[in-house]
Amino acid sequence: xxxxxxxxxxxxxxxxxxxxxxxxxxxxxxxxxxxxxxxxxxxxxxxxxxxxxxxxxxxxxxxxxxxxxxxxxxxxxxxxxxxxxxxxxxxxxxxxxxxxxxxxxxxxxxxxxxxxxxxxxxxxxxxxxxxxxxxxxxxxxxxxxxxxxxxxxxxxxxxxxxxxxxxxxxxxxxxxxxxxxxxxxxxxxxxxxxxxxxxxxxxxxxxxxxxxxxxxxxxxxxxxxxxxxxxxxxxxxxxxxxxxxxxxxxxxxxxxxxxxxxxxxxxxxxxxxxxxxxxxxx
Amino acid sequence: xxxxxxxxxxxxxxxxxxxxxxxxxxxxxxxxxxxxxxxxxxxxxxxxxxxxxxxxxxxxxxxxxxxxxxxxxxxxxxxxxxxxxxxxxxxxxxxxxxxxxxxxxxxxxxxxxxxxxxxxxxxxxxxxxxxxxxxxxxxxxxxxxxxxxxxxxxxxxxxxxxxxxxxxxxxxxxxxxxxxxxxxxxxxxxxxxxxxxxxxxxxxxxxxxxxxxxxxxxxxxxxxxxxxxxxxxxxxxxxxxxxxxxxxxxxxxxxxxxxxxxxxxxxxxxxxxxxxxxxxxxxxxxxxxxxxxxxxxxxxxxxxxxxxxxxxxxxxxxxxxxxxxxxxxxxxxxxxxxxxxxxxxxxxxxxxxxxxxxxxxxxxxxxxxxxxxxxxxxxxxxxxxxxxxxxxxxxxxxxxxxxxxxxxxxxxxxxxxxxxxxxxxxxxxxxxxxxxxxxxxxxxxxxxxxxxxxxxxxxxxxxxxxxxxxxxxxxxxxxxxxxxxxxxxxxxxxxxxxxxxxxxxxxxxxxxxxxxxxxxxxxxxxxxxxxxxxxxxxxxxxxxxxxxxxxxxxxxxxxxxxxxxxxxxxxxxxxxxxxxxxxxxxxxxxxxxxxxxxxxxxxxxxxxxxxxxxxxxxxxxxxxxxxxxxxxxx
Numbered sequence: 036x037x038x039x040x041x042x043x044x045x046x047x048x049x050x051x052x053x054x055x056x057x058x059x060x061x062x063x064x065x066x067x068x069x070x071x072x073x074x075x076x077x078x079x080x081x082x083x084x085x086x087x088x089x090x091x092x093x094x095x096x097x098x099x100x101x102x103x104x105x106x107x108x109x110x111x112x113x114x115x116x117x118x119x120x121x122x123x124x125x126x127x128x129x130x131x132x133x134x135x136x137x138x139x140x141x142x143x144x145x146x147x148x149x150x151x152x153x154x155x156x157x158x159x160x161x162x163x164x165x166x167x168x169x170x171x172x173x174x175x176x177x178x179x180x181x182x183x184x185x186x187x188x189x190x191x192x193x194x195x196x197x198x199x200x201x202x203x204x205x206x207x208x209x210x211x212x213x214x215x216x217x218x219x220x221x222x223x224x225x226x227x228x229x230x231x232x233x234x235x236x237x238x239x240x241x242x243x244x245x246x247x248x249x250x251x252x253x254x255x256x257x258x259x260x261x262x263x264x265x266x267x268x269x270x271x272x273x274x275x276x277x278x279x280x281x282x283x284x285x286x287x288x289x290x291x292x293x294x295x296x297x298x299x300x301x302x303x304x305x306x307x308x309x310x311x312x313x314x315x316x317x
Numbered sequence: 318x319x320x321x322x323x324x325x326x327x328x329x330x331x332x333x334x335x336x337x338x339x340x341x342x343x344x345x346x347x348x349x350x351x352x353x354x355x356x357x358x359x360x361x362x363x364x365x366x367x368x369x370x371x372x373x374x375x376x377x378x379x380x381x382x383x384x385x386x387x388x389x390x391x392x393x394x395x396x397x398x399x400x401x402x403x404x405x406x407x408x409x410x411x412x413x414x415x416x417x418x419x420x421x422x423x424x425x426x427x428x429x430x431x432x433x434x435x436x437x438x439x440x441x442x443x444x445x446x447x448x449x450x451x452x453x454x455x456x457x458x459x460x461x462x463x464x465x466x467x468x469x470x471x472x473x474x475x476x477x478x479x480x481x482x483x484x485x486x487x488x489x490x491x492x493x494x495x496x497x498x499x500x501x502x503x504x505x506x507x508x509x510x511x512x513x514x515x516x517x518x519x520x521x522x523x524x525x526x527x528x529x530x531x532x533x534x535x536x537x538x539x540x541x542x543x544x545x546x547x548x549x550x551x552x553x554x555x556x557x558x559x560x561x562x563x564x565x566x567x568x569x570x571x572x573x574x575x576x577x578x579x580x581x582x583x584x585x586x587x588x589x590x591x592x593x594x595x596x597x598x599x600x601x602x603x604x605x606x607x608x609x610x611x612x613x614x615x616x617x618x619x620x621x622x623x624x625x626x627x628x629x630x631x632x633x634x635x636x637x638x639x640x641x642x643x644x645x646x647x648x649x650x651x652x653x654x655x656x657x658x659x660x661x662x663x664x665x666x667x668x669x670x671x672x673x674x675x676x677x678x679x680x681x682x683x684x685x686x687x688x689x690x691x692x693x694x695x696x697x698x699x700x701x702x703x704x705x706x707x708x709x710x711x712x713x714x715x716x717x718x719x720x721x722x723x724x725x726x727x728x729x730x731x732x733x734x735x736x737x738x739x740x741x742x743x744x745x746x747x748x749x750x751x752x753x754x755x756x757x758x759x760x761x762x763x764x765x766x767x768x769x770x771x772x773x774x775x776x777x778x779x780x781x782x783x784x785x786x787x788x789x790x791x792x793x794x795x796x797x798x799x800x801x802x803x804x805x806x807x808x809x810x811x812x813x814x815x816x817x818x819x820x821x822x823x824x825x826x827x828x829x830x831x832x833x834x835x836x837x838x839x840x841x842x843x844x845x846x847x848x849x850x851x852x853x854x855x856x857x858x859x860x861x862x863x864x865x866x867x868x869x870x871x872x873x874x875x876x877x878x879x880x881x882x883x884x885x886x887x888x889x890x891x892x893x894x895x896x897x898x899x900x901x902x903x904x905x906x907x908x909x910x911x912x913x914x915x916x917x918x919x920x921x922x923x924x925x926x927x928x929x930x931x932x933x934x935x936x937x938x939x940x941x942x943x944x945x946x947x948x949x950x951x
Contacts, residue, residue, distance in 0.1 A: 090885040094798040096730075098882040102875035110867060120858040122759055126750045127864065133749065133787045140791030141798075143728075143903055144891045148917035151791060155784045156920070162780035167773065170766040179763055179857040233891050296925065304773065311769045 038117045045116025046109050053248025054078045056255075060281060067285050078244070085241035093142050093234055100138030101239045101246075107131030108249035115256045118182035121169040128253060131246060132158050139231035150230025154218035156292045160299050161205040165257075167307045168205070171198045172260065174314050181260070190262040192272070197310035199261050201303045203276065206254045208299070212284040215295055225289075319372060323437065325360045326447060327498065329353060330491025337483035346483055347462045353487060354455030357494075361451035365444045365836075371500065372437040382436060383501070387424060390507045391417070393514060397540065400517070404533050412540035416547045423551050428503075434560045438500030441840040445694060446497035446624055449701045453616040453818070454490045460709050460814040461486060461608035467716055468606050472523070482522055486612065489515040493617045497624055500562050502550050509546060509585070509621065513539040516618050519609040520602045531601030538598045542588030542622075549581030566632045576638050580947045583626050583633075583642060587943070590622025590675045592649045594936035594943075599672060603664045607712025610664060614671045615705035620697060623675050627682045627693055634685045640768075641946025643683025647765070647774040648942055649676025652935040654781035659926040661919065663711045663721045666785055667704065670747070673778060674700050674754075680771065681761050687842045688854075692760035694837050695829065699753030702825065703746045706818035710740040713811060723789055724918050728796035735805045737793045739815050744790040746822040748783060751864040753826040756852075763857045781926075788919055795917075797903065799887045827865050890915065 057078040065072025074080075092098055111128035114120075136158075139151030173179050175194050176187045184191075192199055208215045219230040227233075235243055255273050262268040290298075333353040337346050374382045394417050401409035439447075465479050492515060496508035513536065521532030554560060556575045557568050568575065591599035602613050613619060626642065633639050650673050657669035674696065681693035715721045717733050730737040746752040750759075758779060765771045807815075825832070830850045838845075845852040850862025889896050892905040897912045907913035923930070 090882065091888045092799075092882055092885050093888045093890055094794065094796060095879050095882055096794045096798065098885075099875045099879040102878050103871060106871040106875070107868075110864075110871075114860075119860065122762060122857065123750065123859050123864075126755060126759065129783065130749050130868070133783065133790070136787050137791040137794060140788070141794040141796070142890060143795055143797060143915050143917065145915060145917050146891060146893075148795070152788070152920040155788055156922075158787075159780050159784050162783065163773075163776035166762065166776035166779065170762075170772045170776070173763070173766045173856070178855060179766075180855075183855065228891065228893070234888070236888070293924075307773070308769070315769070 041117040042113035045113045049109070049112040049116075049252040050245050050248045053245075053251045054082070056251055056277070057248060060277075063278070063281055064285060067281065078248075082241045082244050085244065086238045088237035090237050090239070092236075092239065093144075096141040097138050097235060098239060100134045100141065101235060101242045103134040104131045104138065105242045105246040105249075107134065108246040108253070112249045112253050112256070115181065115253060118180065118185065121172065121179045121181065121184075121257075122166070123179075124253075125165055125169065128250070129158075129162070131250070135231070135243070135246075138235070142234040144234050146228045146233040147231060150218050150227055150233065153227075153292055154231045156296060157208050157211075157215065157218050160215075160296055161208040164201050164205045164299070164303045164307070167303075167311075168195075168198050168202050168257070171195050171307065171311060171314065174311065184260060185263050188264070190264050190268060192261040194314065195261065195310055197306040199258075201306050201310075202254075202258060202261075203279070204299050204303055206258065206276070207280055207283060208295075209250060209254050210280060212280055214283075214287040214290040215299075216284075217289055217292060217295075220289070319367070319370060320374070322360050322364055322367070323372065323374075323498070325356060326364065326451065326494045327491050329356060330487045330489075330494070334484045334486075334488040334491070337487060338480045341477075341480050343466070343477075343479070346479065350458050350462060350483060350487065353490075354458050357451040357490060358455050361444075361448040361494075364439070365448050367444075369440045370438075371435045372439075373433065373435045374437070383430070383434075383503070386504055386507050390420070390503070390510065393507070393510050394420070397510075397514060397536070400536065404529075404536075406533055406537060408537050409533070409540055412537065412544050415544045416540070419547050419551060423547075423554070427551070427554065428560065429558075432560075434501045435563075436501045436504055437498050438563055439498055441836045442624075442628065442694065443497045445698060445836060446620065447494050449620065449698060450490055450493045450497070450616050453701050453705050453821070454493070454612060456814045456817055457608050457611045457616070457705055457709065458483075458486055458490070459810055460611070460712075461606075463808040463810045464608055464712060464716070465606065471716075478522065478524075482519070482606075485515045485518045485522075486608065489519070489612060489617055493621060496621050502553070502560050502562050502565070505562065505625075506543075506546055506550060509589070509625075510543055512589075512618055512621055513543060516602070516613055519613075520605045522605055522609065525604070528604045531598070531604050534601050535598040538588050538595050542585040542595075545581045545588070546585035549578045549585060552578035552581065562628070566629060568632065576633060576636055577947070579629055579633050580638055580641075582629060583638070584943065584947065586622040586625035587645070587679070588622070589625070590619045590679065591672050592622075592645065592676060592679060593652055593672070593939035596649075596653065596672050600665065600668050603662075603668055607664075607708060607715065610668075611705050611708035611712070614667065614708060615701045619671065619675055620701065623678045623682070623693070623697065626679050627690070627697075630682045630685050630690060637949035638946060639683050639685045641683070641942070641949050643680050643685075643765075643768065643771050645939065645942045645946055646676045646678070646680030646683055647771045647778075648939060649673065650680060651676075651774040651778040651781070652931065652939070654778040654785075655926045656928050656931050656935070657785050658781055659921045659923045659928055659931075660785075661722050661724050661921060663714070663723050663726070663789075664708070666723070666789065667707055667711065670782060670785070671700075671704055673782065674704075677758065677761055677775070677778075680765070680775070681757075684761075684764050684768070684771070686764050687844045688760055688764040690841045691833065691837050691844060692757045692764060694841075695753055695760065695832070696757035698832070699746070699757060699822065699826065699829075702818055702822040703743055703752075703754055706743040706815065706822055707740065707747070709811075709815060709818065710736055710743055713807070713815065714740070717805075723792065726789075727792050727917075729793045731796050731798065731802055733805045734802045735807060735812075736815070739819050741790045741793060742819050743822065744786045746819075746826065748786045751826060751859075751861050751868065752822065753829050756826070756829055756859060756861065759857075759859055792919065797887075797890055797901075799883075827861070830861050 107130040492511035499505040653673035895905040904912040
């Protein structure tokens, strides 16, 4: 019963939190760029506006894929709140990722096609790193279950500092921030228009936006596990991590997928190895 | 009752095969294949209900079955030798002779024929294998009936070669059933060789130059496996003094000299399962008609390889050999998933993905915890169903559009909606939770988590496979699509087999907790608590029923929303405002004001994952790992 309540709580709270974080993101970014920025609730206004627009589609599978994406993202966050298994949650999240790509590929627009192919490379880049992060958490705590991990006495950050940096890479990719924002850029006027999302519009784009809020919470939730022992530490860790993401986003130019794959895999694997060897030796 | 069922499982296919060969009327042949398939499937399920047993068949008209098998074995080896001479292939000659001579010496001078060895032993692993072979294999044979008819129409043959084709196809099922039920290692070896020979004949079926070349290569590499098997078998007999597989296994976990024969037997398994660096024969096997590829890749042949490695797992538990096997398997998983990304030939993608998944199964056998063995068995079951389905889908698509290149499958949903959706279902069952393959992958990754190298390779391989599957599923849908697509016509047997396999892949996944408690747990020991369809252990949770139900609801809801979208406005494909202003035309205005048709293709990332680029290095590393594995065993 408790589990079900937690799942529902997660599913209800996560998009609100995710939207607020997106709003905060826009304000802080604006300040970094010496602008005033939109109100904190702007992302909610945007999505509300999207839902008020006419429904327009070019391939009916887009509708199907956007809904599956949202539901899978919501389910993965629900499972996260319920303290389920890290890998299982990750695989459920992958359902959403796969269907989003399928939605992008379902229309012949070259922007959407290229964006989807790039998105797959993004997934290819972050997925092994996330699995390694989970494996390292397992090595420290002896379990993949979040309820067991939360029972561990020390913050994981002490033993897994490099893995946290690796998770940071995954976070940057997953949030589609520079230098890794080439499948769907923040701004619709860039070289790839809006990439994978080019052909989604109106309510269906709104659905995807909410799904994205869930994914933000999903990754930040994983970050939170690294300092689960105190609430203050946890909030501090997430806030500073997200701020670092913003700085990176605003100071980096977009790179190519070749660079990303080589760079993130090599650095990510190297750091994982160093950290895992510490654990073995320790 | 039991002897009857065994006769049906092993000998009925032989009789049916002979029937297919001599009764050269297509209606009769179809009937034989259908009846055999139904009987085999029923018997395999009955055997599954029967549970563990040991059985010795005794004699037939005064001659012991053991001697009959020996006789047949030598006959088969000489047939292979005949083909080696016919093909003028020195390597095959050497490999076959290297089997005949040691085996003859072994049979004549070493084996104590007075000792009674139970010929047949079945535990859950064997019975699951029999069910996989008999149910999925039979479905593939059903599919072959209309397929081969069309295939021969395409080739404009004067004289049908179907009798021979179905002879080997049906015989294959019997040989596989024999292989997984054998307890006497000499019997196992005989059936091992029969599968080698059947695959050789089936791959070369079309008799084109390339088919003969690839069949030769398959025979050569599998004969090499046969050599490893013979030497492993003789060595194991020298160590334990027994032909009884159960005695050999129960002598373990063991160290020292016994590891070397086990290593050789596993090497034989590696060649059969086409692990790198032996993968080339299975890739070559794609030239065969689709039902052959489907059979080799899903329920037979390669599964014989992983079966042997898995069967011997308790014997080498906790040794260096075990770690070596885990590393080899994990490397194959990673390497073949990487190469698969750079392929656009649908069958080739499937082939690499098969090898990759077999690597995962072998890796699980090497990890050798009860968790990992559970993972391996689950992977065997569900990989067989999904992969058979996908191969048959590619075969159907190939007959429909005349190509097996995934670039030509852009927008397949418009032309073949039914096949396209079933293909996507097949891809989903290979890739996503809560389906069985992913359940196996989840168990594999969690049980590998203590081993830094293995877990890294599994993590990378798992991500790589997502790319080629998701990409393929996505492009099948590519089209501006607003109206209902006209239904696709399929022959009844094609439709039946595709639907049945998709049903097995999906529905059986739902019952994975039951499969675990009823079949796997009694054999490998308890590693999970199951409550309300949720796999639970202190280390992890996988909620099969809840996720299944929630996702099913999600899919239904999404489909309802999709149906509702029929009244939505239709948008033009976005082309930066340069669309040719005609309804239904997918072109933009290009240079010289001329229309340019839209064209997009997949990223194959050849500079990272190209087949030519990687194969040499992959083979080199894999060979090094095998040397490490065997050297460590010595």
